Amino acid sequence: MIGQSETVERLVEQALFSKETGERFPDTLLVGPAGVGKTTLVRKIGAMLLNREPIFLSGSDPRRPGDLLERLTQEGLVPNASGTAMVSIDPCLVFIDEVHSIPSSIATALLSAMDDERITTIEGRRYHFNRVVFLLATTDQGKLSEAFQSRPHKTWLRPYTLHEVAGIIWLHGRDCLDGAELSREACYEIAARMRCNPRRSVRALSEVLRKHYFTRLLRETGNRPPFIEVAAIMTAANIAAFYESQGIDYNGLDDVARRFLHYLKQHGAVSEATLSQALGLTHRQDFVETAEYLVRLGLIETSSAGRSLTREGRQYLNASPPPDLRDRISRAM
Numbered sequence: 001m002i003g004q005s006e007t008v009e010r011l012v013e014q015a016l017f018s019k020e021t022g023e024r025f026p027d028t029l030l031v032g033p034a035g036v037g038k039t040t041l042v043r044k045i046g047a048m049l050l051n052r053e054p055i056f057l058s059g060s061d062p063r064r065p066g067d068l069l070e071r072l073t074q075e076g077l078v079p080n081a082s083g084t085a086m087v088s089i090d091p092c093l094v095f096i097d098e099v100h101s102i103p104s105s106i107a108t109a110l111l112s113a114m115d116d117e118r119i120t121t122i123e124g125r126r127y128h129f130n131r132v133v134f135l136l137a138t139t140d141q142g143k144l145s146e147a148f149q150s151r152p153h154k155t156w157l158r159p160y161t162l163h164e165v166a167g168i169i170w171l172h173g174r175d176c177l178d179g180a181e182l183s184r185e186a187c188y189e190i191a192a193r194m195r196c197n198p199r200r201s202v203r204a205l206s207e208v209l210r211k212h213y214f215t216r217l218l219r220e221t222g223n224r225p226p227f228i229e230v231a232a233i234m235t236a237a238n239i240a241a242f243y244e245s246q247g248i249d250y251n252g253l254d255d256v257a258r259r260f261l262h263y264l265k266q267h268g269a270v271s272e273a274t275l276s277q278a279l280g281l282t283h284r285q286d287f288v289e290t291a292e293y294l295v296r297l298g299l300i301e302t303s304s305a306g307r308s309l310t311r312e313g314r315q316y317l318n319a320s321p322p323p324d325l326r327d328r329i330s331r332a333m
Contacts, residue, residue: 004036008044015049027136028154030042031138032139035197036160052093054135065105065106065120087127114129182231195252209234260294261299261313264308
């Protein structure tokens with residue numbers, strides 16, 4: 001995993017130690033922005049510990065503790081039991097993404113399953129989770145209770161730098177362009193326009209840019225172009241022009257991000273709920289990703305009153321053209 005080598009190495013060491021000694025791998029909370037590789041890391045740990053795929057859940061999916069139990073039952077991990085005997089869940093790794101969004105009833109059962117006894121009661125029966133490892137992930141640590149903050153081992157995954165995302169784009173470019181290599185400048189252009197988010201950047205390369213320039217050559221020549229020719233016209237200047245036509249500036253700010261800033265300029269400090277409604281962001285993750293990036297650029301700040309524009313944010317809105325802020329995503333936070 002590019003850019004997360006130190007964190008990954010510590011978790012791999014823990015997994016190797018657990019596998020060799022039989023000591024349990026600690027329940028772990030992964031904290032970091034979207035797209036930094038939390039799911040990839042969980043898959044790696046699952047393969048090392050149990051040689052099987054983890055059980056994946058989103059925090060917003062289960063609505064009651066029985067839903068978690070039903071999922072484990074579907075995976076064949078809940079042995080049959082008669083009477084009132086306690087049931088011991090078979091060995092597995094459960095990954096709950098965006099754990100801050102789980103309902104309180106499930107949070108209570110989950111915290112019991114992670115305490116010292118690792119026993120929780122679900123629908124009148126007691127279940128033992130002593131052979132279950134929980135890996136949790138959040139992009140919004142502030143929404144977690146103190147119990148979730150302190151009970152699992154906490155690991156931070158930092159945002160990627162512009163240089164690191166450009167390297168990821170270059171690697172994926174070779175795969176989807178039949179070995180052709182994009183220039184460093186082109187990779188940097190994609191990374192900056194996609195807010196230094198590796199997932200969005202790779203998707204933009206393979207699903208948008210590659211198809212756009214392939215179709216462009218096809219229309220110009222009437223012949224199916226080889227991908228080496230597609231790569232040749234994917235210059236930094238052409239990519240910049242493409243994104244400018246889409247309303248995405250060289251700092252990665254799109255129409256939603258600019259409306260975000262303008263709303264704060266007009267209304268001052270605003271709560272997340274008010275901002276989401278005003279901007280029409282029905283999916284919370286869209287709001288979180290935009291807000292995180294604007295904070296990283298130094299254009300907004302977060303306080304108990306909500307989100308508010310910084311002095312630099314006001315300058316950004318007043319400047320024409322806006323200042324180049326790419327140096328702020330060229331280094332880790």
